Amino acid sequence: MYRYDAIDREFLADRSAEFRENVVRRLAGEITEDQFKPLRLMNGLYLQLHAYMLRVAVPYGSLDSRQLRRLAHIARVYDKGYGHFTTRQNIQYNWIRLGQAPDILDALAAVDMHAIQTSGNCIRNVTADPYAGATAEEIDDPRVWSELIRQWSTLHPEFSFLPRKFKIAVTAAAKDRTAAKVHDIGLVLRRGRDGTLGFEVIVGGGQGRTPYVGPSIAEHLPAGRLLSYLEAILRVYNRHGRRDNKYKARIKVLVAALGAEAFKREVDEEWSKLDPALADAPDTELARIRGAFTPLAFETLPARSEAFETARAADPAFARFARNNVKAHKKSGYAIVEISLKAPGQTPGDASADQMDVVADLAERYGLDDIRVTHEQNLVLPHVKLDDLPTVFAALQAAGLATPNIGLISDIIACPGLDYCALANARAIPIAQSIARRFEDQDRAELVGELKIKISGCINACGHHHVGNIGILGVDKKGEEFYQLSLGGSGQEDASIGKILGPGVTAEQVPDAIEALVDTYLAVRQGEERFLDTVRRVGFAPFKEAVYADAH
Amino acid sequence: MPTLIRLQHGVYAAAEDRFVDVADGDAIPAAAPVILSLARFQAEGDALLGAGREVGVRIASDEEIETLAYDLPRLAVVALQFPKYGDGRAYSSARLLRQRLGFKGEVRAVGDVLRMQAGFMVRCGFDSFAPADGSTPEQWANAAGRFRHVYQRGADARAPVFEERA
Numbered sequence: 001m002y003r004y005d006a007i008d009r010e011f012l013a014d015r016s017a018e019f020r021e022n023v024v025r026r027l028a029g030e031i032t033e034d035q036f037k038p039l040r041l042m043n044g045l046y047l048q049l050h051a052y053m054l055r056v057a058v059p060y061g062s063l064d065s066r067q068l069r070r071l072a073h074i075a076r077v078y079d080k081g082y083g084h085f086t087t088r089q090n091i092q093y094n095w096i097r098l099g100q101a102p103d104i105l106d107a108l109a110a111v112d113m114h115a116i117q118t119s120g121n122c123i124r125n126v127t128a129d130p131y132a133g134a135t136a137e138e139i140d141d142p143r144v145w146s147e148l149i150r151q152w153s154t155l156h157p158e159f160s161f162l163p164r165k166f167k168i169a170v171t172a173a174a175k176d177r178t179a180a181k182v183h184d185i186g187l188v189l190r191r192g193r194d195g196t197l198g199f200e201v202i203v204g205g206g207q208g209r210t211p212y213v214g215p216s217i218a219e220h221l222p223a224g225r226l227l228s229y230l231e232a233i234l235r236v237y238n239r240h241g242r243r244d245n246k247y248k249a250r251i252k253v254l255v256a257a258l259g260a261e262a263f264k265r266e267v268d269e270e271w272s273k274l275d276p277a278l279a280d281a282p283d284t285e286l287a288r289i290r291g292a293f294t295p296l297a298f299e300t301l302p303a304r305s306e307a308f309e310t311a312r313a314a315d316p317a318f319a320r321f322a323r324n325n326v327k328a329h330k331k332s333g334y335a336i337v338e339i340s341l342k343a344p345g346q347t348p349g350d351a352s353a354d355q356m357d358v359v360a361d362l363a364e365r366y367g368l369d370d371i372r373v374t375h376e377q378n379l380v381l382p383h384v385k386l387d388d389l390p391t392v393f394a395a396l397q398a399a400g401l402a403t404p405n406i407g408l409i410s411d412i413i414a415c416p417g418l419d420y421c422a423l424a425n426a427r428a429i430p431i432a433q434s435i436a437r438r439f440e441d442q443d444r445a446e447l448v449g450e451l452k453i454k455i456s457g458c459i460n461a462c463g464h465h466h467v468g469n470i471g472i473l474g475v476d477k478k479g480e481e482f483y484q485l486s487l488g489g490s491g492q493e494d495a496s497i498g499k500i501l502g503p504g505v506t507a508e509q510v511p512d513a514i515e516a517l518v519d520t521y522l523a524v525r526q527g528e529e530r531f532l533d534t535v536r537r538v539g540f541a542p543f544k545e546a547v548y549a550d551a552h
Numbered sequence: 553m554p555t556l557i558r559l560q561h562g563v564y565a566a567a568e569d570r571f572v573d574v575a576d577g578d579a580i581p582a583a584a585p586v587i588l589s590l591a592r593f594q595a596e597g598d599a600l601l602g603a604g605r606e607v608g609v610r611i612a613s614d615e616e617i618e619t620l621a622y623d624l625p626r627l628a629v630v631a632l633q634f635p636k637y638g639d640g641r642a643y644s645s646a647r648l649l650r651q652r653l654g655f656k657g658e659v660r661a662v663g664d665v666l667r668m669q670a671g672f673m674v675r676c677g678f679d680s681f682a683p684a685d686g687s688t689p690e691q692w693a694n695a696a697g698r699f700r701h702v703y704q705r706g707a708d709a710r711a712p713v714f715e716e717r718a
Contacts, residue, residue: 007701007713014699022668035685038637039668121638151713155699157675157706158647161640238644239616273652278705285714 001064001294001370002147004112011154012109015116019043020102027099042122042160044115045101049422052096055118056108060128060146060170061089061373065364068371070111072356078104083356085341085349087413087464088167089127089373090118094420122160123153123234129171129178130372133296134382136330137173139191144290145226146170148281151289152227159234163241164249166234169375179375179491181205181213182467184251185233190220197223203233203263204255207461211497212252215260217267224286228279232271236263296368296383301333305386311393317404318393320442324404326389333386337367339379339396340403340411344436347429348414349377358399366392376413376452378406409451409518410436413464417457417474418481424457426474426481431455431510438511439518448518451531454489467491469532470517471498472510483510487517487543488535501540502548516546556660557681557689559674564693569682571608571629573662587631590615593623601626610662617645617653624655632678634663643676650677650707670696677707 004012019039026036040046044055056071063071071091075083078100079093086092096104108114117124128146132138149168153159159166169178172189180186186202198220205214221229237251255263312319327336339359342348351359363371363381366388372380384392396402405411412435415421417428432455439445454468458475465471471486482504489498505513518531520542525534535543558567571585576592585606588597593609600607608629611617620630630649632642642661649655660680661673667687674696681692702710 005717007716011699011701011703014701018698035666038666042668121640151703154703155671156704157672157702158643159640160672161638161643161669235644239641243639243641282714282718284718288714288717 001062002059002143002289003292003294005292008112009109012112012114015043015114016102016105016109019105023098023102038120040101041120042116043101043105044118045096045098046119047422048094048420050420051094052098052101053092053094053420054096054101054104054115055086055090055092056113056115057118057125058090058113058373059150060126060132060143061130061375062128062132062143063371063373064369065360065371067111067113068356068360068363070107070113072353072360074104074107075353075356082350082352084347084416085351085373085377085379087349087375087377087462088125089130089375090125091373094416116154119165120160121162121164121166123149123156123162123166123168126150126153127167127169127178127183127375129173129176130374130380131173131177131327131336131382132372133293133370134329134334134336135173136328137175139172139189140197140223141290141293142170142172142189143293144286145172145187145189145223147289147292148227148286149230152230152281159238162234162238163243164246164251166237166251168230174493176491176493176495177374177376179464179467179495181493181495182207182211182464182491183214185230186214187226189223192220196220199223199226199229201229201233203267204252204260205495206250206252207464207466208250209247209459209461210253210256211461211466212256213495213497214252215255217260217264224283225276225280227281228274228276229267229271231279232267232274235270236266240266294369296370298331298334298368298383299385301331301385301387303332305333305389308386308389311390315390317397317402318390320446321393321402321404322389324408324446325402325406329383331383335384335386335389337381337384337389337392338374338406339381339401340405341378341401342405342411342432342436343400343403344410344440345433346436348412348432351379355399355401358395358401362392362395376411378411404442405445407450407452408445409439409448409453409514410445412436412453412455413468414455415457415463417455417463421457421462423460424474425459425476426457426483427507428455428457428463428472428474431472431474431483431507434507434511435514438515448522449528449530451518451521452490453514464491465489466497467495468498469530469535470514475504477504481507483507485513485517485547487540488532490532494532499540502544505547513547516549517543520546554682557683557687557692558658559679559681559696564689564696566689567680571606573610573631585628587629590619597623608658608660611642611645613639613641613645617648621653624649624653624657627655627657629658629660629680630655631660631662634661634665634669637664637666637669639664643672646673646676646678647707667691667695671698675702675706675708675710 456463486498587608
């Protein structure tokens, strides 16, 4: 965890006081909803279908037990007893009363949390690899760079009224768990041939109505020049991004219109005018940030744990959990534990207050007090001893948090859809639930293997359907909900945008259609080939035939 | 005469606006200092400046501030327009005026200028404000000075947190 100092805390206190004053003015009728709207949107407060929705920032998806307990407390006291973890590693509450919002922000500030830049046309909360600091794959800890970006972008004087929202993701591992290539800026940290740290800078990826895999405009930006390069990109975008049409205002449209080469030239020209001494962070500050992350007291442990091996041999349920939810850690004797928020019948990403408390307790007792939120809407205990895994598993199981489906067919991303969202055309959550129920048989799910289904309730694509191996988009046709299927998308290092398979199907037909796709895959796959690889190899024909056979 | 909020030597105060904001179709008044659109300035600015008139230029949010680079030493005011509060291009223009083009005169925020923007504007180098929401200088000062700390360098003199910490 990055530890806040007095300066960070005073900043949050000032922010809270400002928000409270504005809410008081609104409730007293001194300002209209129109005047209040920009103020509340700068604090993550949306007006949704039924109530206010508050989105709380979880910077780069990193929490400690004290913070997660506070999120549970807020769910219990100010909402209906649960919260919803989002694809941007944040948490949102769907049933907030305006008069209580200032108290919530105060309660958050007391544990170094806030809702700054979780909405509005600004640089949004930066996201990072949820395995940061735990995976052996990483070149450096992406949280250090994410925290640098968090500070630089916080109430940025020049870049708080951009043409549209702006999302940055940071990863330092070859396996991309951040969907870096479909962000406004994706930063991939690598070590160059000369040993220096540098960023590949990917700009203009995105989903929404016009999905793009972002092009790379810098192969190896010296890491110390990150902030000035971001400033150059943001300035070009702030000045030249479209403002006449909100659907064409994201940076991806500017990059696509100019072409990646011309956009890069503009950025490089702007960058050449910036003075590193003024525009880049001093090395001392970077070192201070690095040092402000709590050092973790790893024990020296053997790679093999008897307790783990014994439990795995004795308990098939634990063995299944270990196969699917436990990932390799950089330290021997430790593991990364994924906690699925996709139990059958559950709303993807939802966690009850009690469940949050359980995870917080486990993190404190067995997980070096570290918790992560993933962009796939699950939680992670990044540092658990293999010896403690059976105990942690039992506690998760008792809390309904041990669903062994990470990366499998029922580990679905879905937006809130028509059940909550004012923009949606169709339901998304019930579709996810019906698919999860259909594939409840865990043996079969494991046989199918990695298969990412992503569901959006409208073309804004908050459910990431464009990058689903199977994408599902809800559309409204003359008052009836239909679901368009697409295949072949990926949000990972092999990113691609899925293509539409054929005509939409009804909500009731969705599970059958998915089943037909899966059966086809199982029939034609070669060896260990993932669903995505099979689709890429054989094309759409057999899948199309299977889904639409009955319709002929 | 309309009033402005001016920031001078760290103090926000009401100030009379000596300049006549001349719309493109209107005649230029006989003697008063004027603010002209960029196009009008390019056509008529030299003559007015030559006659000893104080002249300012109004820059629309889609106009490039660099166009004025060589005229800046002769200008008293650059008025940057906010057609809507959410159109943030003028923030970049203000910062470039101060930090890249070295403009020392008045940088004025005009249009949909709201109190909630005060802090951002001041940090980008604006020192003159024509609020659209009836804000008083005191309210403006409170809004602009709300935060004890700033996380990054701007066009103002405030020390960012990493200098405070050093």
